[in-house]
Amino acid sequence: MNIIEPLVKIALILLINLTTVAYLVYTERRVSAFIQNRVGPNRVGPMGLLQPVADIVKLFFKEDIVPTAANKFVHSLAPLISLIVALSTFAVIPFGNTIHLFGRDIKLMIADVNVGLLYLLALSSLGVYGITLSGWSSNNKYSLLGGLRSSAQMISYELSMGLSIIGVLMIAGSLQLDKIVVHQGNYLGGFLPAWNIFLQPLGFITFVVAYFAETNRLPFDLPEAEPELVGGYHTEYSGMKFGLFFLAEYANMITASAVITTLYLGGWQFPFIENFGFSPLAVSLLQVAAFGVKVALVLLFFIIVRWTIPRFRYDQLMNLGWKVMLPLAVLNIIITGFFILV
Amino acid sequence: MNFEQIVFYLLAAVSAASAVLMILQRNPVNSALFLILNFFCLGGLYLTLHAQFIAMVQVLVYAGAIMVLFLFVIMLLSLGDERRLKESLGWKAYTAIALTAGLLSELFYIFVPSTQTFTSQSANAAQMGTVEYIGTVLFTKFLFPFEVTSLLLLAAIVGAVILAKKKIQ
Numbered sequence: 001m002n003i004i005e006p007l008v009k010i011a012l013i014l015l016i017n018l019t020t021v022a023y024l025v026y027t028e029r030r031v032s033a034f035i036q037n038r039v040g041p042n043r044v045g046p047m048g049l050l051q052p053v054a055d056i057v058k059l060f061f062k063e064d065i066v067p068t069a070a071n072k073f074v075h076s077l078a079p080l081i082s083l084i085v086a087l088s089t090f091a092v093i094p095f096g097n098t099i100h101l102f103g104r105d106i107k108l109m110i111a112d113v114n115v116g117l118l119y120l121l122a123l124s125s126l127g128v129y130g131i132t133l134s135g136w137s138s139n140n141k142y143s144l145l146g147g148l149r150s151s152a153q154m155i156s157y158e159l160s161m162g163l164s165i166i167g168v169l170m171i172a173g174s175l176q177l178d179k180i181v182v183h184q185g186n187y188l189g190g191f192l193p194a195w196n197i198f199l200q201p202l203g204f205i206t207f208v209v210a211y212f213a214e215t216n217r218l219p220f221d222l223p224e225a226e227p228e229l230v231g232g233y234h235t236e237y238s239g240m241k242f243g244l245f246f247l248a249e250y251a252n253m254i255t256a257s258a259v260i261t262t263l264y265l266g267g268w269q270f271p272f273i274e275n276f277g278f279s280p281l282a283v284s285l286l287q288v289a290a291f292g293v294k295v296a297l298v299l300l301f302f303i304i305v306r307w308t309i310p311r312f313r314y315d316q317l318m319n320l321g322w323k324v325m326l327p328l329a330v331l332n333i334i335i336t337g338f339f340i341l342v
Numbered sequence: 343m344n345f346e347q348i349v350f351y352l353l354a355a356v357s358a359a360s361a362v363l364m365i366l367q368r369n370p371v372n373s374a375l376f377l378i379l380n381f382f383c384l385g386g387l388y389l390t391l392h393a394q395f396i397a398m399v400q401v402l403v404y405a406g407a408i409m410v411l412f413l414f415v416i417m418l419l420s421l422g423d424e425r426r427l428k429e430s431l432g433w434k435a436y437t438a439i440a441l442t443a444g445l446l447s448e449l450f451y452i453f454v455p456s457t458q459t460f461t462s463q464s465a466n467a468a469q470m471g472t473v474e475y476i477g478t479v480l481f482t483k484f485l486f487p488f489e490v491t492s493l494l495l496l497a498a499i500v501g502a503v504i505l506a507k508k509k510i511q
Contacts, residue, residue, distance in 0.1 A: 074371075074375070113394070114394050114472050114473065115394045115395060115397075115398045115473060118395070118398035118399070118402060118473075119398055121398075121402055121406075122398050122401040122402040122405075122406060125401075125402055125405075125406025125407060125410070126401070126405065126406055128406075128410055129378070129410070129413075132410065132413055132414070132417070133375075133413075135417075136371060136413075136417050144417065147417065148414060148417055148418060151410045151411075151413060151414040151417075152414060154410060155407065155410060155411060155414075158406075158407065175473050
């Protein structure tokens with residue numbers, strides 16, 4: 001078995017992911033500044049492009065404070081869980097078709113497992129432990145409230161997330177993410193790419209909303225709601241441990257965008273590319289680029305939503321999850337089943 | 343020993359150790375954490391046995407959903423001083439010891455004298471663990487038990503709703 005190829009892929013994905021995280025923070029700050037009619041970070045380097053470097057260096061040099069009454073082991077473990085889960089989801093995401101390089105075919109995903117979709121769901125359900133445990137181990141009432149909120153929120157939204165994915169599964173007939181993407185390469189009526197967003201508009205909406213709740217992004221960032229909970233689950237974190245939570249949040253955003261792209265926006269599919277007559281290598285590279293562009297656009301959507309939609313109240317969040325999202329997701333399954341049978 | 347066996351024994355050791363530690367902990371949150379570790383290792387064990395679907399569902403349902411709920415309840419109750427949880431077991435302890443001894447002797451009776459080796463896997467083990475296979479079997483051969491289970495769950499849900507409503511009135 002060739003062990004070098006997966007290792008190279010893992011290293012590449014980690015590198016790209018972490019670099020993207022750094023610049024995602026920068027982009028978020030610039031876009032939020034633009035939305036609020038400010039300038040944003042523009043002092044470090046040209047257009048403030050070196051700001052992420054300065055931020056990271058600052059975080060490394062900050063003192064790491066652990067509260068005296070905290071559970072020290074769990075307190076250190078929690079940020080690690082958050083980050084590991086956020087990064088390892090990428091293992092099953094296909095970021096390109098099979099590419100022919102150096103005289104052999106390389107599949108552009110780390111692990112093409114039979115249960116890809118379930119792996120995704122399983123890992124996203126584990127991500128909550130990082131937040132819940134950090135809230136509990138800090139021995140701080142605000143942190144604990146943040147952790148409790150996050151676990152209740154995850155349980156409510158995981159259900160509708162899983163149910164909305166079933167629509168995709170029914171259409172593709174496979175749990176393998178690669179096959180789901182390949183299935184989206186057809187055309188509807190000869191002109192519209194058969195992306196799942198067009199086949200499953202309702203499922204797409206419920207999935208995206210549930211995934212927003214999973215990533216703890218505004219309008220669902222109740223676990224860290226600053227006005228009520230000081231800083232929520234990471235109130236008692238400082239230095240690079242806080243940095244890890246920060247990293248995990250943005251890595252989660254990237255993963256979420258990649259998952260949304262893969263499941264609903266056609267993954268690496270580049271519509272009508274077969275009509276242009278490019279060489280196979282150019283096609284493969286363009287498909288990887290298409291995946292990157294789609295992920296970037298979803299990320300931008302994440303950022304814009306954060307700075308335009310206010311936070312939910314907690315009871316509204318629960319009502320939305322159980323009384324609106326869940327029935328809608330079930331309805332989506334029924335509609336999909338109806339269309340498949342007819 | 344090949345790679346798969348090393349992983350298997352590693353996971354087996356960790357899951358056994360975490361199961362014991364889960365019982366020995368005084369702090370309920372620590373107990374829950376060891377239980378999560380145990381579930382996670384069990385998921386890994388299923389993977390080494392080529393049962394991919396079961397492995398993922400184990401992590402998704404047990405380590406993910408159910409234990410989050412457990413942890414939520416434990417934290418919400420915020421038991422604080424663990425010493426209050428201490429209860430005198432009395433005769434229960436002796437009954438438990440007797441039952442455990444019985445169970446252990448049964449296990450020894452089954453596993454120790456047998457000449458049968460448990461390392462061999464059936465030839466189509468890898469194929470049997472896939473989602474497609476389990477789905478086919480579940481909806482053809484075991485359709486009736488499957489549907490009855492769903493009815494059972496429905497009854498449980500209805501019961502939970504009724505219990506919750508009673509409390510409000």
